[in-house]
Amino acid sequence: MCPPSAIKERPRGESGVIVNLKAYVLLHCVDYCKCLRALGKGACGSVFLVSYSGASCALKVVKASKKTAFTREVKIMRRLAGAGGAPLVLAACPEMPAFIMTYCGKVTLDKFFKQKQEFGTCIKVVRLLAKALQEVHAKGVVHCDLKSNNVLVDVDADGKPTGVHIIDFGLARRPGKSLKMRAPEG
Incomplete structure (x- = not known):
């Protein structure tokens, strides 16, 4: 879970919608992690290299619309507990949704x-x-x-x-569970 001091009032636009969630997470968790650089961006969110408790870690910020996927990914990664070289979840903040995990390197x-x-x-x-x-x-x-x-x-x-x-267990499932695919746009 995120430290209580990391959960602050989220900045909202005129419509009451959270403004720039990624920036919010990075700016308001500054006491706990320092963003070093972006690592990648995918369909569910973005991943950043951060310094967390003195170590290089990865911060995955998930789109608010993908909260179910966030919950499933964190649960699966905790189940794996590093099996297959999977990153370890160090902290998760479902309210944002975002999680910090061990950084596994840069050579794909x-x-x-x-x-x-x-x-x-x-x-x-x-x-x-x-x-x-x-x-x-x-x-x-x-x-x-x-x-x-x-x-x-x-x-x-x-x-x-x-x-x-x-890495990236955002689409992972238990055996026998289906993955709902959408038709490509265009």
């Missing part, structure tokens, strides 16, 4: 493979990913959005892979 699978890699190195990363996915499945979770941008590769000082992290 696609960026890693765009660098010239030896065949054996590629096989090692694929094996690490298969093991990570097996850990996620063993916890009773199906990712439903596994792609190269949702896999981060840990590398050592020489650029050699040491592990992988499966």
